[in-house]
Amino acid sequence: xxxxxxxxxxxxxxxxxxxxxxxxxxxxxxxxxxxxxxxxxxxxxxxxxxxxxxxxxxxxxxxxxxxxxxxxxxxxxxxxxxxxxxxxxxxxxxxxxxxxxxxxxxxxxxxxxxxxxxxxxxxxxxxxxxxxxxxxxxxxxxxxxxxxxxxxxxxxxxxxxxxxxxxxxxxxxxxxxxxxxxxxxxxxxxxxxxxxxxxxxxxxxxxxxxxxxxxxxxxxxxxxxxxxxxxxxxxxxxxxxxxxxxxxxxxxxxxxxxxxxxxxxxxxxxxxxxxxxxxxxxxxxxxxxxxxxxxxxxxxxxxxxxxxxxxxxxxxxxxxxxxxxxxxxxxxxxxxxxxxxxxxxxxxxxxxxxxxxxxxxxxxxxxxxxxxxxxxxxxxxxxxxxxxxxxxxxxxxxxxxxxxxxxxxxxxxxxxxxxxxxxx
Amino acid sequence: xxxxxxxxxxxxxxxxxxxxxxxxxxxxxxxxxxxxxxxxxxxxxxxxxxxxxxxxxxxxxxxxxxxxxxxxxxxxxxxxxxxxxxxxxxxxxxxxxxxxxxxxxxxxxxxxxxxxxxxxxxxxxxxxxxxxxxxxxxxxxxxxxxxxxxxxxxxxxxxxxxxxxxxxxxxxxxxxxxxxxxxxxxxxxxxxxxxxxxxxxxxxxxxxxxxxxxxxxxxxxxxxxxxxxxxxxxxxxxxxxxxxxxxxxxxxxxxxxxxxxxxxxxxxxxxxxxxxxxxxxxxxxxxxxxxxxxxxxxxxxxxxxxxxxxxxxxxxxxxxxxxxxxxxxxxx
Numbered sequence: 227x228x229x230x231x232x233x234x235x236x237x238x239x240x241x242x243x244x245x246x247x248x249x250x251x252x253x254x255x256x257x258x259x260x261x262x263x264x265x266x267x268x269x270x271x272x273x274x275x276x277x278x279x280x281x282x283x284x285x286x287x288x289x290x291x292x293x294x295x296x297x298x299x300x301x302x303x304x305x306x307x308x309x310x311x312x313x314x315x316x317x318x319x320x321x322x323x324x325x326x327x328x329x330x331x332x333x334x335x336x337x338x339x340x341x342x343x344x345x346x347x348x349x350x351x352x353x354x355x356x357x358x359x360x361x362x363x364x365x366x367x368x369x370x371x372x373x374x375x376x377x378x379x380x381x382x383x384x385x386x387x388x389x390x391x392x393x394x395x396x397x398x399x400x401x402x403x404x405x406x407x408x409x410x411x412x413x414x415x416x417x418x419x420x421x422x423x424x425x426x427x428x429x430x431x432x433x434x435x436x437x438x439x440x441x442x443x444x445x446x447x448x449x450x451x452x453x454x455x456x457x458x459x460x461x462x463x464x465x466x467x468x469x470x471x472x473x474x475x476x477x478x479x480x481x482x483x484x485x486x487x488x489x490x491x492x493x494x495x496x497x498x499x500x501x502x503x504x505x506x507x508x509x510x511x512x513x514x515x516x517x518x519x520x521x522x523x524x525x526x527x528x529x530x531x532x533x534x535x536x537x538x539x540x541x542x543x544x545x546x547x548x549x550x551x552x553x554x555x556x557x558x559x560x561x562x563x564x565x566x567x568x569x570x571x572x573x574x575x576x577x578x579x580x581x582x583x584x585x586x587x588x589x590x591x592x593x594x595x596x597x598x599x600x601x602x603x604x605x606x607x608x609x610x611x612x613x614x615x616x617x618x619x620x621x622x623x624x625x626x627x628x629x630x631x632x633x634x635x636x637x638x639x640x641x642x643x644x645x646x647x648x649x650x
Numbered sequence: 651x652x653x654x655x656x657x658x659x660x661x662x663x664x665x666x667x668x669x670x671x672x673x674x675x676x677x678x679x680x681x682x683x684x685x686x687x688x689x690x691x692x693x694x695x696x697x698x699x700x701x702x703x704x705x706x707x708x709x710x711x712x713x714x715x716x717x718x719x720x721x722x723x724x725x726x727x728x729x730x731x732x733x734x735x736x737x738x739x740x741x742x743x744x745x746x747x748x749x750x751x752x753x754x755x756x757x758x759x760x761x762x763x764x765x766x767x768x769x770x771x772x773x774x775x776x777x778x779x780x781x782x783x784x785x786x787x788x789x790x791x792x793x794x795x796x797x798x799x800x801x802x803x804x805x806x807x808x809x810x811x812x813x814x815x816x817x818x819x820x821x822x823x824x825x826x827x828x829x830x831x832x833x834x835x836x837x838x839x840x841x842x843x844x845x846x847x848x849x850x851x852x853x854x855x856x857x858x859x860x861x862x863x864x865x866x867x868x869x870x871x872x873x874x875x876x877x878x879x880x881x882x883x884x885x886x887x888x889x890x891x892x893x894x895x896x897x898x899x900x901x902x903x904x905x906x907x908x909x910x911x912x913x914x915x916x917x918x919x920x921x922x923x924x925x926x927x928x929x930x931x932x933x934x935x936x937x938x939x940x941x942x943x944x945x946x947x948x949x950x951x952x953x954x955x956x957x958x959x960x961x962x963x964x965x966x967x968x969x970x971x972x973x974x975x976x977x978x979x980x981x982x
Contacts, residue, residue: 310729310730310731333729333730474816475836477836477839611947615946617933617941621927625929626929
């Protein structure tokens with residue numbers, strides 16, 4: 227299988243080489259544009275929003291919108307092929323950690339000068355960072371989501387926890403109470419915390435004042451071995467050790483098995499998750515809907531929320547698009563307040579509007595809105611992809627530390643070195 | 651894999667009957683078979699379509715991997731359609747990375763262990779099948795067919811469940827048997843342990859093919875040879891050495907060769923278990939190629955690792971390939 231992978235890539239490469247470098251980038255003037263192709267991702271914007279948006283755009287500009295919804299699985303390959311073709315889509319949605327590597331390879335149009343028409347003043351900081359490379363903007367923030375602590379209101383109440391924890395100490399206290407109240411159930415997880423939930427680890431590291439890596443004169447160095455980052459690891463271990471009598475294995479992450487499925491079994495009191503994960507759990511077990519709520523990941527400092535990893539998407543225009551002007555008009559319309567409010571109402575943090583009042587209408591949305599201003603992203607550099615692709619040093623470090631295979635100093639030093647090497 | 655494809659691809663070419671045109675070719679009414687240039691070329695012309703198809707399907711990708719390995723081909727070059735030659739840079743980068751050497755050693759050890767164990771067990775089951783009563787043998791064969799028919803990812807998932815830390819049947823059984831230390835024991839805490847589990851899975855998946863192939867070879871050995879050996883008073887071991895071994899040796903060589911090819915490039919099972927972890931300790935060459943080349947969109951590097959893998963595989967199977975070529979030239 228592996229051999230064929232290589233062959234297929236080689237064949238694709240040659241096909242590209244043979245077909246020549248014929249991708250001219252002259253945008254042929256907006257007047258000629260009759261149709262633009264828009265690729266958005268599965269589950270990103272509600273259909274009601276996109277229907278209204280496409281209709282408004284078509285009637286205002288006389289340009290048809292060929293709207294296509296893509297699946298996340300395999301999108302990297304699909305985008306690669308599409309961008310290499312002579313008729314790429316005109317608007318694409320990119321995951322925020324993907325954006326830098328696509329921008330760096332010169333595949334995205336520079337939108338710095340046009341930021342004004344995309345509501346540039348109200349962009350969500352974390353997403354803006356993710357699409358900025360060397361001071362230039364290669365996209366428009368679309369929407370974001372971040373992790374909150376999703377919990378079972380009934381179980382917490384039964385355990386005597388009356389109000390949502392607002393500091394890490396209170397949170398630990400709640401976990402211990404929950405564990406004690408359910409001691410008769412050997413499979414009970416007061417907090418479902420797999421050993422490799424590294425996005426959550428980032429929250430703790432940032433909360434302690436640490437970071438993953440720092441940039442110095444264009445060179446990135448891993449900083450997981452700083453005292454602050456180590457404190458983040460220690461906080462993780464403290465929570466992990468407290469989480470349950472029969473702990474979740476230290477070598478799995480939140481996606482394998484899907485933590486929402488575990489939450490749906492009813493043996494879980496809390497999990498650190500995204501809104502759609504609660505949605506999935508509720509779908510499997512509808513009676514959870516009335517028994518769940520959420521609070522922001524508490525900081526160690528009482529009363530404030532810890533920084534969170536901001537997951538989300540950006541919108542971009544491929545550099546080879548022939549309808550860039552029309553595509554910009556499309557993005558401008560999508561960035562307008564009306565559609566951003568609809569995004570917020572759909573349960574996402576809007577990318578180009580600071581108004582999150584629509585989002586705050588339910589508990590999980592409110593928890594998310596409360597922590598999103600504190601949202602941060604992984605280092606914005608095309609080199610970051612190399613860290614995350616495949617064997618993530620952060621995950622390895624967590625497993626090694628939690629299982630005791632390595633000491634904290636050793637695990638964090640190894641991870642830091644691995645990051646420095648991968649980003650060199 | 652190459653060997654298999656060559657054989658498969660050669661088959662259609664072989665089925666085209668050798669051209670023996672009756673002497674009715676245009677412009678040469680009465681001519682014998684060894685006549686004009688056209689007649690002599692005709693067999694090759696008839697072979698040409700198949701040959702071109704084979705070359706295009708198999709030869710071209712191989713050449714293109716080779717060519718790609720000398721290029722810098724990242725996402726940008728691919729999208730822009732640029733051709734950037736970097737000479738031996740890809741190879742230098744790969745060979746200077748100590749992980750490549752560790753992974754190479756690991757892959758070779760893994761392949762040897764898995765091939766040895768699976769061929770050995772396969773041979774054992776084949777020998778066993780010959781002495782079983784028909785009903786038991788049929789039951790065994792059906793069981794093996796089922797195992798063989800199971801999709802790779804399905805059986806990999808089942809193995810993951812079996813070896814699960816908290817809920818796996820293996821740990822639960824061991825605890826029931828009194829080995830309390832296996833409660834919550836992680837089988838994937840080190841690379842060796844992870845690769846052992848993966849190896850067990852691959853052996854399990856490979857045994858049906860090996861057992862059936864070798865059994866087919868065994869039933870071809872005339873019974874009277876064994877009777878004669880029995881009359882001469884040979885022990886079972888002596889019978890095996892003197893009668894069975896010479897008859898199935900070449901078949902055994904072939905299945906060992908095929909197993910080596912397959913097990914050397916195993917990717918799916920290793921990746922699904924722990925993505926080459928923990929801490930990269932179960933990263934074999936195919937996994938490294940995926941990580942370095944495909945996951946990071948460095949297709950030139952991926953191609954270079956592919957070429958190096960072919961070289962290593964060539965070295966491992968050198969003896970067999972040499973014998974194969976000698977046999978074809980000499981005896982066939």
